[in-house]
Amino acid sequence: MSGSKVYLDYNSTTPLAPEVFSTITEALQRCWANPSSSHEEGVLARQCIEKARGHVAAMIGAKDSDIIFTSGCTESNNAVLRSCVRHHQHLSKEEGTTMLPHIVTSNLEHGSVLRTAQELADNGEIELTVIKANPRCGHVLVDDVIGAIKQNTVLVSIMHANNETGVIQPVKEISLQMARLIKEQKYTDLFLHTDTAQTCGKIPVNVSELGVDFISIAGHKFYGPRIGALYIRDLESKTVPFYPMIIGVGQERGYRSGTEDTGYIAGMGKAAELVCNNLDTYHKQLKEIRDYLEQQLTEHFGDDVHFNARFDGVERIPNTSNVSLIGKNLEGWNVLKNLKHSMASTGSACHSKTAKASQTLLCSGVPEDIARNAMRLSLGRNTTKEDVHIFIADLRETVKALKLVN
Numbered sequence: 001m002s003g004s005k006v007y008l009d010y011n012s013t014t015p016l017a018p019e020v021f022s023t024i025t026e027a028l029q030r031c032w033a034n035p036s037s038s039h040e041e042g043v044l045a046r047q048c049i050e051k052a053r054g055h056v057a058a059m060i061g062a063k064d065s066d067i068i069f070t071s072g073c074t075e076s077n078n079a080v081l082r083s084c085v086r087h088h089q090h091l092s093k094e095e096g097t098t099m100l101p102h103i104v105t106s107n108l109e110h111g112s113v114l115r116t117a118q119e120l121a122d123n124g125e126i127e128l129t130v131i132k133a134n135p136r137c138g139h140v141l142v143d144d145v146i147g148a149i150k151q152n153t154v155l156v157s158i159m160h161a162n163n164e165t166g167v168i169q170p171v172k173e174i175s176l177q178m179a180r181l182i183k184e185q186k187y188t189d190l191f192l193h194t195d196t197a198q199t200c201g202k203i204p205v206n207v208s209e210l211g212v213d214f215i216s217i218a219g220h221k222f223y224g225p226r227i228g229a230l231y232i233r234d235l236e237s238k239t240v241p242f243y244p245m246i247i248g249v250g251q252e253r254g255y256r257s258g259t260e261d262t263g264y265i266a267g268m269g270k271a272a273e274l275v276c277n278n279l280d281t282y283h284k285q286l287k288e289i290r291d292y293l294e295q296q297l298t299e300h301f302g303d304d305v306h307f308n309a310r311f312d313g314v315e316r317i318p319n320t321s322n323v324s325l326i327g328k329n330l331e332g333w334n335v336l337k338n339l340k341h342s343m344a345s346t347g348s349a350c351h352s353k354t355a356k357a358s359q360t361l362l363c364s365g366v367p368e369d370i371a372r373n374a375m376r377l378s379l380g381r382n383t384t385k386e387d388v389h390i391f392i393a394d395l396r397e398t399v400k401a402l403k404l405v406n
């Protein structure tokens, strides 16, 4: 419950965990000085940031020095794409070639990847290939991604799990195939990026297992504050080149300038520490309550409920259920607007006010009339069976009333 209503929109944002809230307030009180100052107050603030960096690194099995803090996952995604373009431009200059850098991504990506890539393409800065998700499984196929790679490809950017459907993308398999390609074809400047905004805190995210070069992280999706982080493999040894997007006086070792938000960084560190200590429990609880919700939906709505992202043998993050109720007047936005005791979004929170069918669902093979009725139900750590009962009763009342409207 959130206030008096059941909140089922945790993929949009999560509240701060109580421990995170205390850590932020304490850091704001104790570590308020500029972390770049060399006096003892500054050193205290610096230590606070480095401690947080250690927790974020541990959450994804990375080295501390491979993490930089950003303003959010949107910035992290932008930074990766733009850095790879800059790197290619540098190489082209050195080698005297004129070929544009090529980026491969998918039609399921968040706008901070897809629109950035599109803008770079529209400006004539890159050649872009957008891989279509396979409508039979709701994710990209490894062969489609690998098949799109060419001599001038600098970056493959495929999200870890989709924010609307929760479907997990085959990032690990793509990385294995890319490693083979790099070895056989001797590609030296081809990198793999994944956006983990929807997976950190829900399923294991591990840099070695995923085998990626860049990872974008969003604090506010795992009960942390609204900042982000970016993992860059072996940053210090410059194995993976990184060209900063924000230039200034060199905070974050010059990779991301701007005086650090010590309080929020400390909070993100605490949120990451909670994930490190409790991921198995979070995963188990989320899956149990999501499965219960789906079972209750089936029990109460029978054939009138359509699960938009349940593909045979395809893994989903444990907290997300994308469903449509079939019938007149039951468009997702209309049902959600009329709920009295619960809150959710039709899809990505940024697009929740539109009556149009979600592109992500259409790309995932959901027919348009069903996609228009979609609701994304995303559960949190504290969602209970009682919340599910309240939501189901609310939904039943709303559907009954809407069906009577001409």
Ligand SMILES: Cc1ncc(COP(=O)(O)O)c(C=O)c1O
Pocket: 011, 012, 071, 072, 073, 074, 075, 110, 112, 159, 161, 162, 163, 195, 197, 198, 217, 218, 219, 220, 227, 228
């Ligand atoms: C998959 C994905 N990537 C990126 C973002 C953007 O993250 P932020 O809000 O931290 O900029 C979101 C948030 O909705 C998301 O779901």
